[in-house]
Amino acid sequence: MSKLLSVENLKTHFFTDKGVVKAVDGVSFSVEPGKTLGIVGESGCGKSITSMSIMRLIDKPGRIVEGDIFFENKNLVNLNQKEMRKIRGNDISMIFQEPMTSLNPVFKIGKQITEVLMLHQRIDKNEANKKAIEMLELVGIPRADQVVLDYPHQLSGGMRQRVMIAMALACQPKILIADEPTTALDVTIQAQILELMNDLKKKMNTAVILITHDLGVIANMADDVIVMYSGQVVEDAPVKELYANPIHPYTRGLLNSVPNLAEDKKRLDSVEGSVPNPLYLPEGCNFYPRCKYACEKCKTMKPQLIEVKKGHKVSCLMADSFVQDSPLRQERMSDNA
């Protein structure tokens, strides 16, 4: 299938006083029109920086040092600020984590939505106003014609996140990047927002890049998933394949740590250890200090992302052995025993 966005070997580094932080170090993936790509990983693994790099929102001391981001025959890495502004909010738009602070407190809701519309679509104020109300209705805000006259502080968190989504979708972008869109919301609102995003995705055929650390959300929403660890993609697979046959030890650790209602356990499983300091990454595989299956060569050799099955890529030196005898299954068996 044709690719809408393809990120190739993206490297975004931060040049701090203490040294170079390789926040994103050689990430590649692609997004197809109308599909949802989930990016998972724990805090600090470079999920957000990846999405910010696509939008070219990286500020000093950070910089995209290498790699390409192809979007509709354009390489976003090479565009100047002016060209980039035309893409932001129009072709690619973004929803942020914190709905409480992502709206400008001094402007009415309507004004904030119409501003984007007038900027990118060159329509007049009346039309923009109508469109803004339409968008608010679309995202399920009641009495939208009055809400446009409200200030952000008069809305609840869920409402504000809906407004953010309305703003992001106002220009019918081809890609919507949602950076943990539901972390700040409570569970019921979370479910509503996710359902809404799914709905809108179908209606507008927008591709979604969903960034989260919630594996449940990914299972519900995504078509494809990439798992990130320490600035690198460790596993890339269609969602069903990933949940059925996780290969990378880290992915398996993540999936094991999800509580299961059927099991009676005192403690949840966790991935031992913590994320390595991005300033001092291990020489070999980034994950080997925490990996149960690490062997000698893991300490010195960097694994590459290779396709082990059709559509399923893993970056692990031991991947082959995992695919064959599937230690996960054995692990589960021993757990149950």
Next chain:
Amino acid sequence: MRIFAVKAVPNQEKIMGPWQMVWSRFKKNKVALVGLIILALLVVSAVLAPLLTPYEFDTIDTLSINKPPSLQHLLGTDDLGRDYFTRILYGGRISLQVGLFAVVISVILGSIVGGISGYYGGWLDNILMRLTEIFMSFPFLPLAITVSAIVGNNLPGEYKMYITMMVIGFLSWPGLARIVRGQILSLREQEFMQAATALGLSDTRKIFRHLLPNTVGYIIVYATVGMASAILTESALSFLGLGVVPPTPTWGNLVQFARDSYVLQYRPWLWIPPGLCIFLAVISINLIGDGLRDAIDPKSQR
């Protein structure tokens, strides 16, 4: 069985915009309200000057020189027989105008410099802030005197008013520039600014349409207090003969009569009323400024 239709209850609660909130808090501050009333009276009387007095401010009547207050001349006449009440009304026009426009100039300069400086940071911020500091470290009055003396000397009297405005305006922006810069430094890190960038807004738009409106509270407070000091400075310059010069009246040059010790002793109607006007204008504006500061400051929310 009867089914009661549940009617959607229309939203009765009146939604308050930020300005309505400020006003409702301002209203509670009686002192500030008194200031507002005094200032309103002064402004109205200055605006309606032609309707309030039958005389022109420069009509010379040699037959009634140095008359004390009477029904015909409410505040008497000066040494050229001009109606003094009229001159004070018209003087108010000039004084208030100079104060207003000086503040407008300094607010425009201050917000632009502060906005750009705070938003871009780095070397640009450094240069602009050092420039601001240079402006701040000039002794204000001597410089204002020098500038208006040099520039103003070659100009006809009626333009001196504009020179005075500009001198005051161009010398009083640094304070505001620093306040705005400080605010914007913290505002630009807010998430809604990142969201604004993600929506494809340009830098100029972000600074002037999104960041500056967030600092408007501070700007307004600064402007009110700045206007009071601009009026004072104008009076001082005019009193020294370096601001607005006669025959154009301002409160400042009307007080000039007090330089004559005979007038000071025997014709108090020539210097008390304009002095009182300056005093009332400055104190009322300061009271308003204080009231606004409390009303706008979100921490004073009750």
